[in-house]
Amino acid sequence: MSKELSRRTFVQGSALAGLGAATLGGATLFGCSSELAETGADGKAEPAPVEEKIVWNHCAINCPGRCALKLHVVDDEIVRVETYAADSDDMDDIQPRACLRGRAYRAWVNHPDRINYPMKRAEGSKRGEGKYEQITWDEAIEIIARNYQEVIDNYGPEAVYMNYCTGNYGVTARPWFRLLNSLGNGYLAFYGNYSLAQLMWITPYIFGASVGAGSSLSAARDSDLVLMFGTSPVETRQGGAVSHHDYVAMREMTKGKIYVIDPRFNDSLAGRSDEWLPINPGTDAALVAAIAHELIANNQVDKEFLDTYCVGFDEATLPASAQGQHKSYQDYIMGTGYDKVEKTPEWAAPITGIAADKIRALAGEIAAAEALFVDQGWGPQRRSNGEMTGWSICMLPILTGNIGLPGTSNGLREGSYSVNLTSMPDGENPVKAKISVFSMVDAIDRGHEMTEKADGVTGVDQLPCDIKFVINYAGNCITNQNSDINWVHDVMSDESKCQFVLGSDILMTDSLKYSDVILPDLFRLEQPSMIGTGGDGGYMLAGSEPYAPKFERKSAYDAAALIAAALGKEEAFTEGKTQEDWLRECYETSREKDPELPTYEEAMEMGVYTRKNPAGAVIAMAEFRADPVANPLDTPSGKIEIYSEALADYIAAHEFADDDFVAPIPVYAPEWYGAETVTDEFPLQLSGFHYRGRLHSSWGGVEILKELNPQEAWINPADAAERGIEQGDTVRVENQFGAMELLAKVTPRVIPGTVACAQGAWHDADMNGDRVDKGGCINTLTTHRPSPFAKGNPQHTNICQVTKA
Amino acid sequence: MAQLAFYFDGTRCTGCKTCVFACKDKNNLDTGLAYRRVWEYTGGTTEKGADGTCTTSCFSYYTSVSCNHCDKPICMANCPQGAISKDDETGLMAVDAESCIGCGTCVNACPYGAPKVDPETVKAVRCDGCADLVAAGELPACVMACPARALKFGDAGAMAALGERGAVAPLPDPAETEPNYFMTPTADARAAGSDEGFIGNPLEVA
Structure with a gap:
């Protein structure tokens, strides 16, 4: 926090001092290091103007928006985040303007809790406590490689799993499946996702x-x-x-x-x-x-x-x-x-x-x-x-x-209508078994019991073993975005179950606290990157790094390459290429399929390439x-x-539970915890929704966004009055799986009988104490029972009681 | 004197606050300070009868407002230090940090709550219409940020041709300061001074 404050103090100070000094171009010309901040804050020294460069890159979180980021960079610091916009009255002019989250990137990238070094779980601490000590990259890679090999030798590749993640998209953003295939063994794959399983x-x-x-x-x-x-x-x-x-x-x-x-x-x-x-x-x-x-x-x-x-x-x-x-x-x-x-x-x-x-x-x-x-x-x-x-x-x-x-x-x-780009190839996975993406913790807990008939395992009739080695990269789907956090905590913190969890991220998320080793990652916008997407119109975004990696952070590609090297498979993984080489090669493949695309150099220079749908509409x-x-x-x-x-x-x-209503025609199936199955103890429905100030849990730790996007339970005035709850009260929302506390938004904007709560807030509970989640993370109250067919996440199917906290 | 103005299309605004955050980024504003605010104004009821079916008269809409660089800037008129000025060429308001004593008179005077006192510097701060960008031929950060393209900025005459002076709840009667804020209201909009609704997002506009 102090870092952020000093930066603002300085920049504001210089903006005021420099008003009218048009040649300096205002506040954004100045860097943000703490040394300069001291100079600026006392108002005496005249900061020397430094050169500003513009670097294009893109947002890369789990939203097909992937909007354009036009970064103003001074002295290796991003001093302003613009986007791609034109002053046009034509609503069909394609402008991938970044949303409020994209405009808050500086606070996230420069977050005081950014992970800067490799770490391992502190001696004597339990998994899930979140206590870590800094180690070298060499030591980190050695621990990862040793555990991987042990798991392969003792349990086989079905015990190796790369968890679902949505924090990093781009054509070279997912090197981990490629790594696991390059190592020659493969891994237990998943099907489905948390969005629309x-x-x-x-x-x-x-x-x-x-x-x-x-x-x-x-x-x-x-x-x-x-x-x-x-x-x-x-x-x-x-x-x-x-x-x-x-x-x-x-x-x-x-x-x-x-x-x-x-x-x-x-x-x-x-x-x-x-x-x-x-x-x-x-x-x-x-x-x-x-x-x-x-x-x-x-x-x-x-x-x-x-x-x-x-x-x-x-x-x-x-x-x-x-x-x-x-x-x-x-x-x-x-x-x-x-x-x-x-x-x-x-x-x-x-x-x-x-x-x-x-x-x-x-x-x-x-x-x-x-x-x-x-x-x-x-x-x-x-x-x-x-x-x-x-x-x-x-x-x-x-x-x-x-x-x-x-x-x-x-x-x-x-x-x-999208511009489609080719991604770095994953290689061939020799393992045939797959589980539903929502079943990861189940497969750690009782994988060897999980079958095709009852649990939606595919490729084999039954899993041969439990999951023992997990990679959790740029994802918060172990706890925060998964269901029934209290249950997940019990499984994940039991070190007799999963042997090893490799985590890599940019901030200490709730899920990352279950890592045995943590690698410090880069934002997509800190690496050369490309992505194609679209809405009514298609577009492609391309960009480069605003500065060299800071501290001991490395790209996921470089981290995976080190692991491959430690296991003797560097050549298989990299084929002698850097991430940028892959980016270029993938792009040339894309251009072969879509010759209208600009050249690589042109794309990087443009930052944003747009294309209208020639058919008008899909x-x-x-x-x-x-x-x-x-x-x-x-x-x-x-x-x-x-x-x-x-x-x-x-x-x-296949096998179904008695209260699973299954039919070969589209029927209305009453829910397990739904409109017709609320109880006297839990008389309200509880449903999640996507919040404007976060994308799932991404940006969830960014204070400037949290301040203006408060975590609230929407409750109808009739339901609130019955419980003596008023606008702004802290309320406890509770059910058979757990309890959370958050603020009440008393509003006619929600139907009576239902509480609506934005999903993705950062879980914040004393897991060795009362486990009451003060962060308002709805997954404290969601069930880990999967849906009958897809074995997907039924995370809006909840009942609850609400009381004034 | 020329006058620049904002135009806000209430029928496009979805309340996302991208304008607020583009402004915060441009002006290096941390928590505790925002020059632009998005108000949620909500009213009506949503009720269930004895048969379990629902009826609703609920309405809700958003209004994005910053400093309106008013024709009758009450902040300037009330400043005991004469620290607030209105630019002759653009009509944009500015605060002279040297003379400002951070007394907060402007904050209390402005019916839009546009000026704020920066708790760190104890100086009044506010939207200056991105005067530096405007001088360089660009548009304010908020205007170029809106994903729904609900904001415009330009000569007051041109903006006035697009809509009326903002006069919807929870904004005050525009007669008070004659804001250079022109808008197209939504179908749900209630008139300034209405008591049919309430501020639905008090924590976001504090």
Whole structure:
């Protein structure tokens, strides 16, 4: 903190002293070292002007924004962070403007708790206590290599695991899989992710593996009815050339009526209250079922589309194995299916919290729409019933035939038009076994018991061993971003389980405290880097390092190369190349595929390369719609599957819990901890959302962002009054898994009965004491039980009680 | 005298505060100081009936405001030291740190709360319209930062052609200082002085 203060004091002092001294160009011309600060603060010495250089680089956290950073650098210090912007009234001019987080990079890069040296766990301290002592790189590499070899020798490569991480993206940003393959043994891989595991798993059953997203938001400009399920595009992708901007542009240009169906009046609704349709969390599928009921009852489904492009809507298109058993979607909706419950609006009203007449009115608007655009965020699927919910939402465009045409989407999240770059190759992994990304701690705890039938292991029937060696790089998914932190702590701190954890990061995150050795990493913006991405329009960002690595920090690539060398595989890993050599080589491969790209040198000079979508907008599944015979989907039938025979077979061959509602059609599945299963002890639902001041837990330790993005529990005035809670009170949110304390935001912007809490706050609990998390990290209260199919993270499926702390 | 002004498109603003942080970066402002603020104004109710279904009249919108470089700068009129000036050529306000005694009169006088007293230097500080950038032909940091492109800056006449002087809650009646802040309100916006809502994010605008 003192460092930050002295820097500000100095720079402000010189700005004031130098006012009018235009030739010096103001405050940003001056460096920020503590020596200069003293000189400046006393106001006597005249600081000599020093040369400022501009260096392009890019944001690299888990947001497809990856926005442009135009760094002003003086004396090896970043003195200002600009972005890529032009003074243009054209909303379609592609400008990847960095968001508030991008503009706070200086406070993060210069954080007083930045990791500067290799460290090992302090003698006598337990894993998880976070006590470390500085060591040399040589010693660090020796410990890592020795533990790796021991684990390989004693347990085999299935005991080696690289954990999911989202803190560092770029074409050369992920050297660790390549390292593990270069060492010749491979590793236990994962499938899925924490963003959309459930939807990723179910989508191939619906639309086939080649369909992963919906139409671009720009397509909704031609829609006359836009339904946004559980999504806030302006919050989740905040940059100036991704969903934030694209949504603002779309809603300004579309003629369509927009509804945002969300438990929270989220920021995509700001100023547009007539668009909010509040819903109980986890009940979107019930709303869809009731709308489907109305469409069917009123003969408003697109029967021709359902017969031509889909299977399983009614008996006529069911596969032979399902015929004559009332297994169609229509049977389920109309009360002749497996549960014999008619899905009327009256049935859905108490479940969803949406009155029956409103459901009928919405169904009427859907039926009347000429071009319906349905978009779902990844919140509705990040739940215990996420596979079924994600599939259900897609039913609205399917039932009405609003797929593959202008102004429509397929019900998945908005797609994008991107510039695609080739990444450094990972090499071949000889290990066939994979686990769900959410199962890492389980696989440390009881990996040898985990099976294909019960736990979603793939490639083998059962894991041969537990995980014993973990690499946790630029990721906070051991505790903070994983579920049930108190349970994870117990597993991870038991040193008889996992033998060794290698951590590498830029700050001491909660997850990093479970490392045995820590390597000091560089930010992406401190290395040469490139990345391609897009929203309505595509773009590529390229840049170089503003200064040489400071202290003993090294790039992940260089660190991995040292480990490879210690294990005799340096040549296999590097092939004699530096990171920049790889960057150049990967880029040349990209240019072979996409000859319009500028040269490497040009790209580095430009920093930002943009490209408009020549088609105007991405229309999901347009080719299939145009000719379903010539362009079949990647499903067994080649059509959209409303009844999935493959899923029926999967269900028959796998084990599920009694309260897992699984079906080969998209049904409403009541949740384990949901709207219909709150208890007297925990009478409220608790749902997370993405926060503007963090990207998951990235930036979570940056004070200037924390100050203006306070960690709050959104609670409806009715729920607050019942508990004597007022705006700004510190409250305790508690359930069967743990307790956290944070501030109350008492607001009509959240539906009664639900508490909403931004995910990603830094966990801050005395794990040897009461374990009450003072940081307000929602994963203190989330379950580590995986969703039934994807074995994904159901992190919004929680119930709780709230009291004044 | 020429006058520069901000234009704010309330229909585009999503409340992200990128403008605030671009400003903080440009002006090297640590915790405790921000020259620009984004106000959340929220009202109405969201309730559930006995049947468990929900009705809502909730409204909520954001307004991004800094110093408005007013035509009637009440801060300047009240400064006991005469430390506040309005530039003849741009109309931008500035504080002379030499004369300022950090008494906070300007802070209390300004109905927008734009000036602040820096707790470290005990001098009044505020948005100066990025006068250095403007002199170099650029636009203020906040304007060029907005991912939703809700901010503009330029000659007051041109900005006035885009919208009315800001007169939505929780802002004060513009007649008081005649702010060079023109805007397009959202559909949810309530008039200045409204008591229909409340400041929804008190910790973010302190």
